Amino acid sequence: MTPNTHSSLSDSLAALAPGDRRLIRSLFIAALAALALGLLLGLWVALARAGWARPDLPETGYRLLTLHGVAVFFDWLTLAQAGLLLVLAAQERKAPLSLAWMGWAGLVVMLVAFVLHLLGTVWGNPLLYDGSPELVAEASQGALLFYSGYGALALGLVLLALPGLATLVKARKAGSGSWSALGFGAFAWAGLLLVSAIALANTFLPAILWAAGWGGMPADHATLWHLLFHNMHYLPLLGTMLAWYLLLPELTGARSIFGSGFSKLVFCLYLVFVPPTSLYHMFLEPGLDPMVLVLGSLLSLFIGVPTIAAFLVVMTSLEAHGRARGARGGLGWLKALDWSQTATHSLAAAVINLALGGVLAFVLIQEKLAGLLSDTFFVPGYFHFMTLGVVTLSLLTVAERIAPALGGRGGSVAWARYLPWLITLGLFLFGVAGVVAGSQGMPRRVLDASYEGLAPTSWVLLSWIIGIGALLMALGLGLMVARIGAAYLGFGPKALAAEQPQAALEELALKQGAWGASLAVALLLTLITAATWGAFALMRSLPVIAIGGAGH
Amino acid sequence: MSQDVLLLGLISAVWAVLALAYALVPMLNMPGSALIWGSGAGLFLGLALWVRRG
Numbered sequence: 001m002t003p004n005t006h007s008s009l010s011d012s013l014a015a016l017a018p019g020d021r022r023l024i025r026s027l028f029i030a031a032l033a034a035l036a037l038g039l040l041l042g043l044w045v046a047l048a049r050a051g052w053a054r055p056d057l058p059e060t061g062y063r064l065l066t067l068h069g070v071a072v073f074f075d076w077l078t079l080a081q082a083g084l085l086l087v088l089a090a091q092e093r094k095a096p097l098s099l100a101w102m103g104w105a106g107l108v109v110m111l112v113a114f115v116l117h118l119l120g121t122v123w124g125n126p127l128l129y130d131g132s133p134e135l136v137a138e139a140s141q142g143a144l145l146f147y148s149g150y151g152a153l154a155l156g157l158v159l160l161a162l163p164g165l166a167t168l169v170k171a172r173k174a175g176s177g178s179w180s181a182l183g184f185g186a187f188a189w190a191g192l193l194l195v196s197a198i199a200l201a202n203t204f205l206p207a208i209l210w211a212a213g214w215g216g217m218p219a220d221h222a223t224l225w226h227l228l229f230h231n232m233h234y235l236p237l238l239g240t241m242l243a244w245y246l247l248l249p250e251l252t253g254a255r256s257i258f259g260s261g262f263s264k265l266v267f268c269l270y271l272v273f274v275p276p277t278s279l280y281h282m283f284l285e286p287g288l289d290p291m292v293l294v295l296g297s298l299l300s301l302f303i304g305v306p307t308i309a310a311f312l313v314v315m316t317s318l319e320a321h322g323r324a325r326g327a328r329g330g331l332g333w334l335k336a337l338d339w340s341q342t343a344t345h346s347l348a349a350a351v352i353n354l355a356l357g358g359v360l361a362f363v364l365i366q367e368k369l370a371g372l373l374s375d376t377f378f379v380p381g382y383f384h385f386m387t388l389g390v391v392t393l394s395l396l397t398v399a400e401r402i403a404p405a406l407g408g409r410g411g412s413v414a415w416a417r418y419l420p421w422l423i424t425l426g427l428f429l430f431g432v433a434g435v436v437a438g439s440q441g442m443p444r445r446v447l448d449a450s451y452e453g454l455a456p457t458s459w460v461l462l463s464w465i466i467g468i469g470a471l472l473m474a475l476g477l478g479l480m481v482a483r484i485g486a487a488y489l490g491f492g493p494k495a496l497a498a499e500q501p502q503a504a505l506e507e508l509a510l511k512q513g514a515w516g517a518s519l520a521v522a523l524l525l526t527l528i529t530a531a532t533w534g535a536f537a538l539m540r541s542l543p544v545i546a547i548g549g550a551g552h
Numbered sequence: 553m554s555q556d557v558l559l560l561g562l563i564s565a566v567w568a569v570l571a572l573a574y575a576l577v578p579m580l581n582m583p584g585s586a587l588i589w590g591s592g593a594g595l596f597l598g599l600a601l602w603v604r605r606g
Contacts (some may be wrong), residue, residue, distance in 0.1 A: 165599070173606045178554050188560065191599050195592040202584055220583035227584050261555055268559040271596070275570035275589045282582055289579040 009091060009250050013405040017096040023103050024086050025406040025488060027160075028399045030107060031079035032485045034114065035392070038071030039481065043474040046430075048447050050467030051460070061447040062126035069129030070117045073232070073387065074153055079110060080395040081239050082160035085193070087402060088186035088242060089164045092179065093171035099163040106159030113152035120146025128445065130225045133207055133217055144211035147204050154200035161193040181256065181263030185242050188271055192235055199228040226281035231274065236391040238270045241310040243394045244347065247401065248314060251343055254321035257509050258313050266313060269306040277303045283370040293367050300365045304358055308521055311354070315517035317509070324508035333516070342416045346397040349420035353389025353427060355524055357382060360435060362528040363535045377444045377466070381434020388473065389427045393420060396480060403487040404495035411493025416483060422476035430469030437462040439538050553604070560600035568593035 013021060041064045047053035048061050055061040086097060097103070121127075124142015127135050131150065136143040168187045172179050179187065203224040209215035218224075245263070249255055256263050279296040280303075282288060322333025337344050360382035364373055373379065403410035442449060442459050449455060449463040486492045553561075567589045575586035 165602075169602060169606065172556070172603065177606075179556055184556055184559070187556075187599070187603070188563065191560075191563075191592075191596055194595055195588070198591045198595070199588050202588060223582060224584045227582070227588050231588075264555060264559055268563060271563040272566045275567055275574075275585075275592070278585065279580070279582075292579050 009087070009246065009402060010405040012091045012094050013087070013402060015094045015096075016090050017100070020086070020090070020097045020100050021406050023097075023100055023107070024083050024090075024402075025408065026107055027079050027083035027086070027103075028403075028406075029485070029488050030111065031076050031083060031395075032399070032481055032488065034071045034075035034079060036478070036481050036485070038068050038076055039474055039477055041065075041068035041071065043470055045447070046467050046470030049449050050463045051448075051450060052467055055447070058447060059126055062128065062445075063121050065445070065447075066121045066126045066128050067118065070121070070149070071114070073129060074150075075110070075114050075117075077232075077236055077387075077391065077395075078153065078157060078160075079107075080399065081193070081236065082106065082110075082157075082164075084239055084243060084395060084398055085161065085164035085186060085190055086167075087398065088182060088246060089167035089171070091246065092183035092186065093167050093174070095171075095174070097163050098166035098170055102159050103163040106156045106163075109152050109156040109159055113149045113156055116145050116149035116152055120144070120149060130229075131204070131207060131221075133210065133221055136211065140211045140213070144208065147207040147211055150200055150204040151208055154197040154204070157193055157197035157200065161190045161197070164190045179264075181260040181267070182242065182245050184264045185238070185245065185267035188267055189235070189238050189242060192231065192238065192271060192274070196228070196231045196235055199224075199231050203228045223281075223285075227278060230278045230281060234270060234274050236387070236395075237307055238267070240350070240391050240394045241267070241270075241307065241314075243398050244310070244314050247343060247347065247394075247397060248318065250401065251341060251347075252318060252321065252337060254318050254509075255506065256313055257317045257320050257506070257514075263313055266306060266309045269309060273302050273306055280365050280367070280370070283365075283367050297367045303365065304362065307354070307358070308524075311351075312517045312521060315351075315520070316514045319514035319516045320509040320512040323512040323514060330516070333514075339417075340412075342412065342420070343397045343401055345417045346393050346400075346420040349424045350390045350393045350397075353385045353393070353424060355520075355527075356428070356431065357385030357390060358524060359527045359531045360385065360431070363531050366532060366535070369535055373438055375443060375445075376438035377434045377442045378438025379444055381431045381438055384434075384473075385427055385431050388477065389424060392477070393423065396484060400484045400487070403484065406488070408490060409487040409492040410495040411487075412495075413483070413493065416480070419476045419480045423473055423480070426469045426472030426474070426476060428469070430466050430473060433462045433465035433469060437466070439535065557600050557604045560596055560603060564593045564596035564600060567596060 044053055044055070045061065045065050045068060048055055055064060082103070086103065089097060120142050124139040124146060125135055125137060127143065127146055131143070131146060133143070165187065168179070168183055168190070171183060203221070206215060206218040207221060210217050276299045279292065280300040282292060282296060319333045322336050325336065327333040327336045339345070363369060364378065364382055400410060437459060438444070440456065440458060442462065450460050483492065571586045571590035571593055574580050574582060574589060
């Protein structure tokens with residue numbers, strides 16, 4: 001929804017140097033490979049929990065879980081976001097990238113990071129993705145490799161962010177002296193990428209020094225990890241909103257009816273709310289001042305404000321444009337969207353998953369519930385809605401959309417439209433069963449949820465449902481990744497010339513009443529209230545023992 | 553000063569205030585917070601200045 005989308009995304013990518021296009025293509029190929037690996041490992045873990053697969057040794061299962069987390073949460077998301085940043089920079093600049101060599105260096109460093117993580121996990125003790133030093137024991141060489149993987153990741157993030165930043169600064173200078181909303185959002189987002197690199201170094205440098213024998217055991221690793229993770233929560237959420245802003249004019253021709261200045265303010269809100277909302281991570285620390293609990297609870301309510309604001313801008317603009325083009329009735333503007341495109345289905349599924357994940361997120365950050373739920377399966381039950389159902393689906397949509405412009409294929413196939421809904425169905429089973437299991441106290445990081453027959457019967461049943469959900473998710477996502485990956489490698493049907501979206505009717509759109517998004521947010525707030533009330537009621541009725549810990 | 557620079561400056565200012573709060577208010581003491589948000593404040597100030605210079 002930028003004001004300068006007169007040329008399509010394909011035209012912007014065509015204006016890049018051939019090497020720039022190869023760089024973006026390579027980033028997405030590497031990202032898709034990481035996602036495919038992480039997906040297989042995650043499926044194996046879910047099947048093990050359901051009792052349908054048995055890794056040879058418990059350590060093997062935890063190694064799979066560790067690599068699943070690292071491959072998906074760090075490698076896939078970082079590489080795909082780096083690709084998105086360069087696409088956004090290209091869209092703003094409409095000319096070759098600056099410092100592209102640094103992007104190549106960043107890609108190489110990211111691959112090194114992955115190899116280090118792989119070696120460290122296989123050779124040392126499986127530390128899970130937070131790399132707790134308490135689990136290292138005597139295996140310090142493996143831990144050194146694993147921690148160094150995060151060190152390399154920090155360097156890779158810096159190297160990948162700088163070309164985006166430099167290109168955007170040049171775009172601003174070459175243009176009218178100010179960015180489009182999308183350009184500003186991309187620049188601020190790249191700044192947060194750099195802060196995340198600092199947070200990575202801050203968390204893992206003490207661990208690297210300790211594992212190398214040059215320093216003491218890090219005393220605050222868990223807290224530093226929480227800070228890093230807080231950044232890593234916001235980073236892909238802002239990236240997702242930027243992806244939606246990028247895609248919607250491409251798909252629908254609609255532009256923001258709120259103006260560029262307002263959209264910039266919304267993107268700025270993400271950054272403004274990052275530090276204050278981090279306070280709720282302290283809920284897991286013992287002996288907190290009651291004032292901190294109150295303050296943290298109040299501030300945590302702001303965590304969804306920027307995303308809700310961005311959602312309102314996107315959806316209200318979409319509805320207003322739909323009505324300006326003649327859509328009638330409550331949902332006529334939705335029906336009028338181009339449902340022949342896979343991207344429309346993917347983004348619609350992402351919106352639904354955002355609502356489900358958002359409701360559960362607000363339950364999880366309640367001060368009274370955080371300690372009870374943080375080490376239970378409630379957490380993966382909720383965050384897969386966000387990481388897979390929202391962020392991954394949105395990033396994959398961008399990857400699919402730009403594949404032909406990067407020299408790949410990308411022809412439309414009808415069955416691909418069902419994949420986002422198959423993934424969402426799997427997520428729903430996985431998430432709902434996970435949340436129910438978590439509410440009953442089922443731990444998240446165990447491979448045998450039956451506890452050799454000692455666990456409640458419901459845990460076994462819920463683990464089966466989680467396994468079925470994981471199978472459906474893996475099937476849908478695996479097919480989607482295979483299709484997009486094949487397109488990047490030059491296989492599959494050729495893309496036809498993209499149909500130009502209808503021209504924006506901005507003046508007419510401004511005169512339309514568009515309440516759909518506002519009503520959806522009102523419904524969301526009602527659901528959040530109901531879910532929180534329900535969670536408290538459930539907790540009071542169960543003999544759950546708080547196991548606390550430093551989950552997230 | 554353009555809106556772009558002003559908003560980047562606003563981010564820097566908010567992060568700096570929060571970094572100070574995390575550093576100076578004992579009950580908010582969360583190891584690493586002041587360093588991360590303080591570094592971020594410096595970074596966004598640097599970015600704002602870079603954009604202003606163009």
